[in-house]
Amino acid sequence: MYVNDYLDTINKWKHCPMANYVCPVARYTKLETNTPRGLAFIYSLIVDNLKDIDEVTIERIYQCNLCRACEAISRDDSSIPEFILAARRDIVEMKMAPEPVIRLKDDICNNNKLCDMDRVKDLASNSKSTPETVVVLNYESESSKKIFSIIKKLLAENNIDCAEINIGKYPAPAAMLRELGYQDLSSKVLNNLTYIIKNVKFRKMVFITPYDLELLLKSQTVDIDNMSQGLVHAFEFLEEFINEKVKRIDKKKEKIIYIDSEGNRKSDKFYEIPRKLLIDVAGFDIKEMVWNKKESFSCGGLTLQYLYCDIFDGIIKIISNELKDYNIKKVVTPCPHCIENLCTNPDLKDNYEIIDLWEALFTINKPGG
């Protein structure tokens, strides 16, 4: 059992309620077995052979949003989400994955080019990029399309060649498959991604969402060492671009609300970049959401909306309720996937302008110099 590697984590947390409050799922359902303590507790009954795993436990394990908020406030390196991932791997191997999980896995595999080597080879061979091109790894969505068009325009203004590789329907297939417990499929996607990295020419490869990049850089099995310098997350690239090419951005003392992205984790080295850009560079007056920073709340995550949409909707509704308090209509979050998640709520979609960093900096504030 993969979960056996996490017995220490389970033992540490199964009696400790101090992480319960950050858990977006538990904040919505209020149910003890959705909390980090509750999850560790019920799973301890299974690993200690006191109870047999059943449908309800599996449901609770898949209801975790893997947002890593509980990990971020942990005082040591014990990680509830890593234990959940291991438990899901076991569940998949035991062939006990719930129906919606299997359906989503199939949909990702069918609708994402990175899942299939033939399509990956096509993507690579169709690329017209040169060693000077900035290649943007994008997926099919309104918000990511918008961001790409801004990037493209800005790069063109600076005579930098730019190309897009569109991977398909989902933003981060490797991370999503891993979340579902299909580690082998996830590794396969990473290998296919490596094929693209090795066979496409680029100066920089920009990942529009951070999830798969993060996995790739941490992966023990794929070898991209000598190319990893050129792989960047979208707002790392944005920071670099501003430092190198944009001499001045008009300061605008406008009030905006800033929502931490779930993909932008507190432990990441680029966690503070969006704030730096919004405040120092663009001069925005930002109002932080209550759960931002150390105790970041979740935008709804990668897979939860397909598995337990009631919980997903509930989480977004909590965000929407908080926003009502502030009387500010412009919301910035540094990830297109978060924008899509937030816009599933009609109230948010209709009453707020929810935009990404690129839009905040370059459509509201035109680049100067």
Add this chain to the structure above:
Amino acid sequence: MHEFFIERVKNELIRIVGENNLYISDFDKSAYSVDVWSVSRKWVDKGLIKELPDFVVLPENVQQISKIIKLANIYSIPVITRGGGAGGLGGGIPFFGGIVIDIKKLDKIISLDEKSLNIKVQTGIMQIDLEKYLNSRGYTLNHLPASIYCSTLGGFLSTRGSGVLSSKYGKIEDMVLSLEVVLPTGEIINTLPVPRHSAGPGIEHFFIGAEGTLGVIVSAVLKIFYLPEVRYFDAYIFDDLHLALEASREVMINGLEPSVLRVYDEGDTRDVVKKELGIDVNNGSYVVIGFDGFKSIASAQRNMAIKIFKKYKARDLGEKLGNQWWENRYDPYYPPHTLESKRDLYGVIDTITTHDNIEKLYLSMKKELEEKFSDWNIIFTAHFSHWYTWGASVYPRFIVRKPPENPYEFFRLNNAIWDAAVRVILENNGILSEHHGIGFHLSPYMREQYKEAFLVLEKLKKGLDPKNIMNPAVLGFEL
């Protein structure tokens, strides 16, 4: 309960709260069969969970709670109210099955009165959410317990909880203006809108500290404060505990209103302060003292306190260490620091008494436990963290690093240690608990504590809860 009967109650509960708010799977119920009482946790570790509730419900409004309780009365089913499940004395364990009402969906802020500075709020709210809501508007409740992150307002009201600023702002009961309560027979009542009056006894006090035995507290009006202009924290070390206690008493009786006053005994000074807060001090008694409010007033109070401390030859360790305590104060409650995660047998026997008894009580308990349980290499330390003009609380902690593996022996040893400690408390005019409540564990001592006066509580219980369904087995009430 017979299966047919379970099915009948289940259907009626579904009619009240809806299918989505009722949980009956074994796993869900198991997680509601324990709180953080170390014995209950040891019990489940060993596979001995026996006391499962029959139903877990998460009502969405007060009317639903009222209907659930009326239903429970019809069938004489126990009702256990559950907040964050962080109570430390087994008060929320469904020993006799029944219905666990998890109250956390009642978490709404009802109104904020910025003129009279009070807030009306439902009691299922997590304390941290309430505090963050207030902070974002420039206010605070000034109730900052270590479990702010895992307990509900209702839990604190039901156990008369204390936060780290209690020496200035009081305990949770001092913050209550009025309460809304669902009685054990299902009626919904409100206490008078303000607590200071002469229209009879304040009946809100029947419910504060009642640990769910006299009803479910569903909302409360609480006083709030402006966030302070300044917060000062200073650290000192005294040559010994006696000097530290005397100096602290003098600060209190002179009305200097420190927001924080924490006196650590020699053991805590060495162990807790050094290991857990990463602060390097060797011996003596470590003290953190804090003042807050307007700068001019807080500075004046601080200067007066410094004078008193100097008189007792306190060494100033500086603001940095004081601030470090404030910044890191929650760290000891997270793994890997928690005693639970180390599998120790431990207990915190918080008690309170008047200044004239405090040192005697502490020394007697230390002597009694260290001598009686020397075979178990018991470690006994304490700090004194909630101060009043008339007395202070002692927060003793015992640890047995190698407790018996057998859960029954573990339970017996735990009981023997507590029993010895409780005897010392009762002999020295102490109270069984300052802020953790009584729960199941201390329940047998309540009659001894109250003597004849327990009759008042008993009559209250019988009158309000004739079927004895609300949280049976806690607070000393008969079954």
